[in-house]
Amino acid sequence: MNAIPRLAQAIGDGKDFAKPAAEIHDAQHGKVHLQDVSKVFADGTVAVDRVNLEVEPGEFFTLLGPSGCGKTTLLRIIAGFEDLNGGAIFISGRSMLGVPPHARNVNTVFQSYALFPQLNVAENIAFGLRMRGVKTVERRRRCQDMMVSMQIDVFAKRMPHQLSGGQRQRVALARALINEPEVVLLDEPLSALDAKLRQELQVELLRMQKRLGMTFIFVTHDQHEALVMSDRIAVMDKGLVRQMGRVDDVYERPRDVFVAEFLGLSNIFRVQSKQGADVSTSLGMLRLSHTPETLQHVMVRPEKVLLSSLEEKGRGINDFHGLVREVLYMGATSQYGLEIDGYPLVATISNTQNGRTRYRVGERLRVHIEPASIVGMGG
Numbered sequence: 001m002n003a004i005p006r007l008a009q010a011i012g013d014g015k016d017f018a019k020p021a022a023e024i025h026d027a028q029h030g031k032v033h034l035q036d037v038s039k040v041f042a043d044g045t046v047a048v049d050r051v052n053l054e055v056e057p058g059e060f061f062t063l064l065g066p067s068g069c070g071k072t073t074l075l076r077i078i079a080g081f082e083d084l085n086g087g088a089i090f091i092s093g094r095s096m097l098g099v100p101p102h103a104r105n106v107n108t109v110f111q112s113y114a115l116f117p118q119l120n121v122a123e124n125i126a127f128g129l130r131m132r133g134v135k136t137v138e139r140r141r142r143c144q145d146m147m148v149s150m151q152i153d154v155f156a157k158r159m160p161h162q163l164s165g166g167q168r169q170r171v172a173l174a175r176a177l178i179n180e181p182e183v184v185l186l187d188e189p190l191s192a193l194d195a196k197l198r199q200e201l202q203v204e205l206l207r208m209q210k211r212l213g214m215t216f217i218f219v220t221h222d223q224h225e226a227l228v229m230s231d232r233i234a235v236m237d238k239g240l241v242r243q244m245g246r247v248d249d250v251y252e253r254p255r256d257v258f259v260a261e262f263l264g265l266s267n268i269f270r271v272q273s274k275q276g277a278d279v280s281t282s283l284g285m286l287r288l289s290h291t292p293e294t295l296q297h298v299m300v301r302p303e304k305v306l307l308s309s310l311e312e313k314g315r316g317i318n319d320f321h322g323l324v325r326e327v328l329y330m331g332a333t334s335q336y337g338l339e340i341d342g343y344p345l346v347a348t349i350s351n352t353q354n355g356r357t358r359y360r361v362g363e364r365l366r367v368h369i370e371p372a373s374i375v376g377m378g379g
């Protein structure tokens with residue numbers, strides 16, 4: 001199983017909350033469909049390269065990739081701020097060709113909290129409703145509900161400059177969500193916050209999303225944030241979607257070296273030759289439970305490497321002797337830098353016992369990898 005807790009699952013599917021507004025609309029409401037979408041800037045930069053995505057209504061979908069891979073450009077295309085060089089976009093089943101940003105039922109939250117400096121918190125949040133002519137009593141009620149949900153009701157009368165970064169970002173999120181758009185686009189909205197605040201807002205944002213039933217397309221370069229929050233992710237590199245799927249599937253079964261390394265620590269070995277389920281690697285012979293057609297590398301996540309003392313009995317296959325070269329104590333887990341016949345292997349184990357770590361530098365131990373824990377990959 002995935003070592004990283006699934007916040008999305010832990011929070012549930014929204015059944016405990018008020019009935020999502022989206023439920024009363026048709027099945028296409030909030031669906032985002034990109035067909036062969038490309039964007040080439042005037043200087044020739046290919047920022048987005050034939051991207052195909054179908055984001056389902058009410059889904060928390062994440063675009064994950066390194067800086068410069070085209071995440072922001074893709075969001076801006078969906079919002080209508082950038083023209084396409086090719087392809088088509090449908091939101092809630094309607095083509096967005098020629099539809100300007102303000103006519104799309106989409107709200108965007110950016111990394112920098114773009115609040116109106118001359119308006120207080122409540123006025124900032126109610127701004128969109130006011131523009132749409134929502135009556136004062138109704139506006140006040142919805143604004144108050146939203147501020148309570150985002151835990152900012154005590155700051156209602158404060159001006160933006162009187163708020164901390166985290167509080168300002170709560171206001172920015174509240175201001176986008178109160179309009180109940182079909183789709184909310186979020187461009188690294190939490191990345192300027194410190195770790196603890198960020199975790200708190202991750203949980204709150206997920207709760208709000210499940211409760212309101214809106215489609216979220218969330219951008220991050222942080223693999224941990226993507227794993228924790230998303231229903232599905234698309235891993236991007238140089239304008240291309242390298243792999244798309246449920247987070248746990250992509251983490252457990254990356255298609256290639258780029259995706260495997262981007263989603264977390266991994267041990268990757270080049271395949272030298274193959275005989276049925278047995279492959280020859282620099283580590284030695286490895287038995288796999290499943291081998292894909294194109295097999296160039298095999299990958300093992302560090303938490304799947306099993307360690308035991310030399311006295312314990314081996315299991316016959318995928319057994320090695322290792323030497324502990326390095327131990328990194330990380331609180332809940334320890335990371336072991338091992339050496340097997342001169343080749344490095346990283347293993348992570350939970351620190352469930354008392355004392356700092358289980359094995360010491362210089363110690364020799366037994367290493368085992370289950371065939372089902374080894375992933376065969378292409379390039």
Ligand SMILES: Nc1ncnc2c1ncn2[C@@H]1O[C@H](COP(=O)(O)OP(=O)(O)O)[C@@H](O)[C@H]1O
Nearest residue numbers: 041043045047066067068069070071072073074
């Ligand atoms: N207005 C622009 N003109 C030219 N190139 C741009 C423009 N905006 C972005 N780019 C380039 O497009 C690529 C993708 O950028 P961006 O979408 O901002 O990536 P990300 O959000 O993933 O960091 C980068 O190479 C960037 O330099």
Ligand SMILES: [Mg+2]
Nearest residue numbers: 068071072073
């Ligand atoms: Mg960006």
